[in-house]
Amino acid sequence: MPAESRAHQRRRRRTHLLLAGAAGLATAGALAAALPATATAEESSAKHGSGYFNRYQDVQLLSFNDLHGNLEPPAGSSGRVTELQPDGTTKTIDAGGVEYLATHLRQAREGNKYSITAAGGDMVGASPLISGLFHDEPTIEALNKLDLDVTSVGNHEFDEGAKELARLQNGGCHPTAGCYVKDEEFEGADFPYLAANVLDEKTGKPILKPYWVWKKKDVKVGFIGVTLEDTPGVVSADGVKGLKFKDEVETINKYAKVLQRQGVKSIVALIHEGGLPASGSYNYNCDSPGAGDGVSGPIVDIAKNITPQVDALVTGHTHAAYVCTIPDPAGKPRMVTSAASFGRLYTDTTLTYDRFTGDIARTSVKSANHVVTRTVAKAPDMTELIGKWNTLAAPIGNRAIGYISADISNTGTESPIGDLIADAQLAHGKELDPETDLALMNPGGVRAPLTYAAKGSEGDGVVTYAEGFTVQPFSNTVNLQDFTGAQLIQVLKEQVSGTNAASPKILQPSSGLTYTLDLTKSGADRVVTDSIKLNGGAIDPTATYRVATNSFLAGGGDGFPTLGQGTNDLVGSDDLTALEKYLTANSSATNPIAPPAANRITVVSQ
Template structure:
């Protein structure tokens, strides 16, 4: 396993890196959070193994979704191939060996936006895999609500799907063996959480409370009908409330499983996380970690798909670890600490952690292989059907640029479909978060190089959105472009992927709405006319104002088209063949100044 250890050590005066990164913590600050001033009691070892943002990646993920960056001591980097639950199971089981008190936990988005192997069966295969992984407790993420909160409840409790039923006669889905936690997801009428807010786990006398929280902005990034009647509360206020409640119950050791994250300065999984008071990480998780109750000993985070194990000061100035294990099961975080049996608390200064690579060269876990084979056989008739041909990798968000080739390809497909419905359609826009993987040239199964199967396409577009048409004035369309870099998207822009025909300049040296250069916007080479009406194609998620694009929800004359995955498949089939495969679009529709 490749790993770099991060440890909070009392009395250290400097940062050191000899097998571990030591973060200075004065010994006087290593008191239990209840400030009992009692002498330390006998301690026992406690281990936490954590994942986040698995997204149903049961089979080894392909392309950039299946790689992690390793930084060598000399500063050079290399890409390591990682992921796959067969190997994740092996890694977790090896890490648990010799541990009397070990828990496996998760920080949301275990399901949702999943490849066909899981998504075709409403993510039952992923829940069954998590049961085999011996998951103990998980917080919810925004994607747990992709099919609505009632479906999330079914995944927890079991039972056949209300529409599709059971997939094999006599085999009923039994549900999750572990509790999902949703402390800040409440019924807007009663104010009560829809799932338990926390779970107290007893490990041979060591009692640890886990609070599960998703980002307060979940309502802005999921389909509205799935969360009707729900409210998502402030993360810090929720954490503080249930930390106090756990204390009243005599539970002093507290871990937060939070589906909100940050962005490390160095994206290598073994980064040193250096960089001042914020520990080398930026983003929403920093403010939450700095403000939330000092009773919390560790934050296991997610959502941003980034790798980090960083120390961030709590409100009392004492540092605590905040972790994230990237996504798609490529990494897991190992946390080791001491638990004081007298105070019933985690010894903060003892906490150390590292992200460990899920190496595909280790043996695959036979029980997970059998599970994958079982569901793969059921999915094969759909998954293996060819839908198109490509001549090279077509990169999605892994391209690392605001505009990326696969986003343009999907937008072009949606515009072509829109023009079949209404020849006046002028442009299509695709949300970047809806592009879940790359299309890779190399064969991932029995098909030949360059063949795109339905299963591979579904991995790219798993949400079952529809392609919708709506009318926008030129002024409204300009406002949509500005919403990429303002409002909820100001600090972390969401650049819509444009179809052919739309061009403009994105000037990152400017601030706010001025980053969209208004007089650069062109439709089919003509300047945008603020008073004209344009027919625009977007998916149903965006049409509802998702991802902070509120202006799209005001579009007029709506028309609902086909499922977006069907649209992509139709486009690939119509525009490629074995003899004339598609090349990656140039991704040159947005001129970026930086």
């Protein structure tokens, strides 16, 4: 059957399923309590027409989150998961890649007539070049082929604004780039994006469907999709212009009542907000020693306040792996899951649907995270899709922009790749204005490491444009601003205070800026003021310093309001151009650049 007719067939099939709007669940771990074993025939079956039907129906919920356009297997640590072994040791497993994800999901669905596939947001945005270069159309095509049923929006769905998100949902060629394949218009997503708590400021209504109902025969499961309320704090101002983001709990509780009034009593919330697990292993027991003890962070309070009418929560955003039970407001355990990121895991959850009540028998919910191993056969349709887009990207992506002597990792409070980018932005700043003193880079803007090992035929140590794009995909500009020394000190303290108090965001410093981060203290005091030095000298609170940042930080993003107060603005090239110029100027095949030592921040821990 031609691809076009297959797509229309999928659309017709999903149209029959769309009753309102919703998004799916991803879960991991295990909550097991058997259904009553002593039920009588009358209790477990009911007369229906001329025959009988089972009271309980298992519904499979497959879910994942934070794919970020990673169609090809992610490189380095971004492409591995940690697995806890029976003897208490751990091992790492290579994971991810949609060719393998498709195979795993298709195998998981075998024998499950009632199966839903849902996602928890950030399917696109901050994507590698194979997707990001084409405004993430390749990822939407891949998700269609994966038979994704529903997803919530995430903050990265707003990187290019609400109009571009609407295009990804509804189709049509890009307004400036046009159509990428001759005589082939982008058809958009076959699945609904849910955005219950994202309102148009003018109309006060959700910009996309707030919920969606999956239905098969007499089984109905509703999905409500939200992103984190603080999306404006982690997305550029242009991306959220004209939008209002409402409280997650308030919104979910509101639409749970709407679904209940429509007779939909089995409800899953897709929430692009998450938690921080107690273990880095995807398969640890989150509920030991007690319910909720294995995870912390924003999702805990959210879960504790969402109405008991919601039966399970699929979460994301923190790129963590967990399957936990957290008590609902009635004190009843409820499953909360997250499947890490980049397609390395998927969650398989069994929701037992009670036909008598129309609700989920929550004591029977079972869930576990599974690794998307690379030992299974690749899905041929995904291989074909990747090949098509790689062919289009090759003339740009294969160009060498630098050389490295070893992996430049993206791990640690201060990462080598973060320092490299800060140095590149300082160098670019000095080209624009020789008086530039330092550069600061937000850790969330660094999306991947640079790996030394050869990929394809590029040769060991070669950094291609595609790899650079994967590290910095946002197309932020490098901006120069003036700050007083007092403001600069305040910026460093905002890393661990204010909105960043609970989850610090440690800025990556350029060469010459050093200070001590004392984790035995609390709040802003964790940044030791007397230790802050620039090129060996103390910061003068009354002096003026010229600081390079990306445009996102220059607007006060990521919880750094003081960075939005700079003066004497000067806008330079985009951040990837700055990185490319730095690598080209400071490395060659015979003299590759070495990983920075990542010793600019001295960390004192307990």
